[in-house]
Amino acid sequence: xxxxxxxxxxxxxxxxxxxxxxxxxxxxxxxxxxxxxxxxxxxxxxxxxxxxxxxxxxxxxxxxxxxxxxxxxxxxxxxxxxxxxxxxxxxxxxxxxxxxxxxxxxxxxxxxxxxxxxxxxxxxxxxxxxxxxxxxxxxxxxxxxxxxxxxxxxxxxxxxxxxxxxxxxxxxxxxxxxxxxxxxxxxxxxxxxxxxxxxxxxxxxxxxxxxxxxxxxxxxxxxxxxxxxxxxxxxxxxxxxxxxxxxxxxxxxxxxxxxxxxxxxxxxxxxxxxxxxxxxxxxxxxxxxxxxxxxxxxxxxxxxxxxxxxxxxxxxxxxxxxxxxxxxxxxxxxxxxxxxxxxxxxxxxxxxxxxxxxxxxxxxxxxxxxxxxxxxxxxxxxxxx
Amino acid sequence: xxxxxxxxxxxxxxxxxxxxxxxxxxxxxxxxxxxxxxxxxxxxxxxxxxxxxxxxxxxxxxxxxxxxxxxxxxxxxxxxxxxxxxxxxxxxxxxxxxxxxxxxxxxxxxxxxxxxxxxxxxxxxxxxxxxxxxxxxxxxxxxxxxxxxxxxxxxxxxxxxxxxxxxxxxxxxxxxxxxxxxxxxxxxxxxxxxxxxxxxxxxxxxxxxxxxxxxxxxxxxxxxxxxxxxxxxxxxxxxxxxxxxxxxxxxxxxxxxxxx
Numbered sequence: 001x002x003x004x005x006x007x008x009x010x011x012x013x014x015x016x017x018x019x020x021x022x023x024x025x026x027x028x029x030x031x032x033x034x035x036x037x038x039x040x041x042x043x044x045x046x047x048x049x050x051x052x053x054x055x056x057x058x059x060x061x062x063x064x065x066x067x068x069x070x071x072x073x074x075x076x077x078x079x080x081x082x083x084x085x086x087x088x089x090x091x092x093x094x095x096x097x098x099x100x101x102x103x104x105x106x107x108x109x110x111x112x113x114x115x116x117x118x119x120x121x122x123x124x125x126x127x128x129x130x131x132x133x134x135x136x137x138x139x140x141x142x143x144x145x146x147x148x149x150x151x152x153x154x155x156x157x158x159x160x161x162x163x164x165x166x167x168x169x170x171x172x173x174x175x176x177x178x179x180x181x182x183x184x185x186x187x188x189x190x191x192x193x194x195x196x197x198x199x200x201x202x203x204x205x206x207x208x209x210x211x212x213x214x215x216x217x218x219x220x221x222x223x224x225x226x227x228x229x230x231x232x233x234x235x236x237x238x239x240x241x242x243x244x245x246x247x248x249x250x251x252x253x254x255x256x257x258x259x260x261x262x263x264x265x266x267x268x269x270x271x272x273x274x275x276x277x278x279x280x281x282x283x284x285x286x287x288x289x290x291x292x293x294x295x296x297x298x299x300x301x302x303x304x305x306x307x308x309x310x311x312x313x314x315x316x317x318x319x320x321x322x323x324x325x326x327x328x329x330x331x332x333x334x335x336x337x338x339x340x341x342x343x344x345x346x347x348x349x350x351x352x353x354x355x356x357x358x359x360x361x362x363x364x365x366x367x368x369x370x371x372x373x374x375x376x377x378x379x380x381x382x383x384x385x
Numbered sequence: 386x387x388x389x390x391x392x393x394x395x396x397x398x399x400x401x402x403x404x405x406x407x408x409x410x411x412x413x414x415x416x417x418x419x420x421x422x423x424x425x426x427x428x429x430x431x432x433x434x435x436x437x438x439x440x441x442x443x444x445x446x447x448x449x450x451x452x453x454x455x456x457x458x459x460x461x462x463x464x465x466x467x468x469x470x471x472x473x474x475x476x477x478x479x480x481x482x483x484x485x486x487x488x489x490x491x492x493x494x495x496x497x498x499x500x501x502x503x504x505x506x507x508x509x510x511x512x513x514x515x516x517x518x519x520x521x522x523x524x525x526x527x528x529x530x531x532x533x534x535x536x537x538x539x540x541x542x543x544x545x546x547x548x549x550x551x552x553x554x555x556x557x558x559x560x561x562x563x564x565x566x567x568x569x570x571x572x573x574x575x576x577x578x579x580x581x582x583x584x585x586x587x588x589x590x591x592x593x594x595x596x597x598x599x600x601x602x603x604x605x606x607x608x609x610x611x612x613x614x615x616x617x618x619x620x621x622x623x624x625x626x627x628x629x630x631x632x633x634x635x636x637x638x639x640x641x642x643x644x645x
Contacts, residue, residue, distance in 0.1 A: 015572060019571060049575050050574070
């Protein structure tokens, strides 16, 4: 399918693909096996300006939008979802700054992020606050010119590896969700430490850790936006980043599909390559159709966000929901097409299937996405009356 | 540092096929790339620039389509590019090529000139050192490491069959480099965008003040008589079995042939 990408978008896609094929594919098996953070690949991405893609030119970036980021994420995901999660989580952590940061904060942090000198992580989830973001227990108390943070964030992607953390904490617990605020915390701040590195089913090249705040004092000016805006900052951040998770789904599904087709052409049973059997053709036909439908939705929503649309929650939830459910199904089917070989670690599809599962869970489970879409439907219906 | 990199556009060796009737390369439909050794030369030049500041100019001699190789070089961090293109340059052997490149380099007065050790199509490894001779400057071939660059001198490691030499030279100097020197980077997005917009200077024989009789076919003492793919040797025999059985069979065979 031709999505009528601009010359620059094609350039971004081709370069991301080149990085994926030359630098990521040869390493992905080892990264998964050893659960190793892909620093050398991050350096390649930095040198290729990939971290600056969505950051405005005045802060050293390329000033591109959601679509360009989605294209890059898709290509990286085709090779390894662990690597692409590291890259995409960096964008997730940067959105609060991009969307609500002050001019001083942007000037201070964005150039290093754009250059890939510093990685970013986003800290929202806690032991008792996942889907229910209003249940956050980490607190930030203003004392003089400093906020004092206490609490523990859980399952934070890039935790420990990132230099900059955007953290949601409660400044006024009595106000519930309206009592949350967003902060910037730098690695190395006294009172800020990391918990154990989690062992995961998939995306094992990506690092997941606890963030522990014990009387961690940060300057007052590290608040993003104003007190009480934390929940809005988090929701708008997720609205923007979810389309990227959708792009991850398209990428990993395409990667698994490509492997399944290659295998089906080579594997001979009953005297013929298995791709000549309708049973296999129909599976591949369904997979290809679902991937294309998801890609069309993800690109459309990304373009919609880039057009400056205000109410993007429903559209971005749809892109995430559809593309990641599709990714789970297609990666499972890729293993099925390849049979016993597909189940073996010698081939990459078992890893892709393990990796794909996270997409239905993180940045809002797909059940929560349905809630977001459902609530938007109620609002729209109410407006019509 | 003012650095010049000499590059060559070559057919992608992985895709090249030979016409069995004429014995020549089939160039149609074969993608062109920057000679792989020249990629290391570009990387070395860009690294020196990043450390010492300055400018990197890439030059190549070739047909108009060689411009794409220069644009690729810009996407990798090269600042300026010059394409030497003129019908008079056609048919150049290594001597005429070296003369043409040296006349161009004279106009640029660089501190360091870097070339790949050889091109993968011709495989002569002559052009780099010949350019240095024309310019009457020192050269170091097969550089595997640049140890130190001073104001007026450079210290490098030269790859030898066993081990390496440490060579110190005055500047300006010409280096030819081997792949052990570095790992060429991938292009950057900003580089690719700059490459798209960049103006590639096109210089002719007149622009570089070259003598007509020293360029192209006229300036080339080398005459290609015939190109052919050597016949594969057919009378070969594979010995099978355990190493002992193979050794026995080999000795028997050699005695039969009266070699032993």
